[in-house]
Amino acid sequence: EDKVVQSPLSLVVHEGDTVTLNCSYEVTNFRSLLWYKQEKKAPTFLFMLTSSGIEKKSGRLSSILDKKELFSILNITATQTGDSAVYLCAVAPAGTASKLTFGTGTRLQVTL
Amino acid sequence: DAGVTQSPTHLIKTRGQHVTLRCSPISGHKSVSWYQQVLGQGPQFIFQYYEKEERGRGNFPDRFSARQFPNYSSELNVNALLLGDSALYLCASSRTDRGMSGYTFGSGTRLTVV
Numbered sequence: 001e002d003k004v005v006q007s008p009l010s011l012v013v014h015e016g017d018t019v020t021l022n023c024s025y026e027v028t029n030f031r032s033l034l035w036y037k038q039e040k041k042a043p044t045f046l047f048m049l050t051s052s053g054i055e056k057k058s059g060r061l062s063s064i065l066d067k068k069e070l071f072s073i074l075n076i077t078a079t080q081t082g083d084s085a086v087y088l089c090a091v092a093p094a095g096t097a098s099k100l101t102f103g104t105g106t107r108l109q110v111t112l
Numbered sequence: 113d114a115g116v117t118q119s120p121t122h123l124i125k126t127r128g129q130h131v132t133l134r135c136s137p138i139s140g141h142k143s144v145s146w147y148q149q150v151l152g153q154g155p156q157f158i159f160q161y162y163e164k165e166e167r168g169r170g171n172f173p174d175r176f177s178a179r180q181f182p183n184y185s186s187e188l189n190v191n192a193l194l195l196g197d198s199a200l201y202l203c204a205s206s207r208t209d210r211g212m213s214g215y216t217f218g219s220g221t222r223l224t225v226v
Binding site for chain 2: 004034036040041043044048088090098099100101102103104
C-alpha cells in the first residue's frame, strides 16, 4: 500500500523566517509527487515533481524531489502570515487510475 | 473559466439516511476523482471516473457509489450513513485519466452525520 509521511506535523514561525517541510513516500510504481496548500477547504496546487534533482520554483516557494531516497522538501523563504495553512504532499502512481495518496499534512502558522 | 464546483457546501444528515453530493469539473476536464478528508487527516481517495467509466476505487465500503454523466459532471452517493462518514468530501478534476497536467480541487462539501 502506498504511503506518505510528512514532517513536522505542525510548526510555528515568525514572519520572515525560512521553513522546510518534509515528505517521504513509499509507492509501488511512482509517477509524480505533488504539493498542495490547504487554507480552508480546497487544496490549491503548488508543484508537481516527476524528475529527481530538478528544483521547481514559484516566487518564495521551491521544491525538489529525490527519487533515490524517496523524499521531497518544500521550502518557503521570507514567510508571510498569508503562508499560514496546511501543506499537503501526495504521490501519484503510474497506471491508468489517478489515485493520489496524501500525507496528513504539515500545519504551518506564521506569526508577526 | 469556472473552477471545480461542488454542491451543496454544507449538509447535515441523520444516521441511516442517504446523501448525494455533486461535482462539476473544469470545462475540458474529463476526469473526476472523489476524496474524503476527515478532520486532521489528508484526503483519502474514494473513486476516479474518466469518460463515464470507473477507473479506480479506494478502500471504501459498498455504501459509497458514484457515477459520471455525459457532460463529465459527477455524483457521489453514500447510503446508510454512519457517524464516521462525517467529513469534507472533495472533488478533483483533471484533463486526462492520468492527471499529467495536475489536479484541481473544488471547495468541498462538509457533511455532518448526527
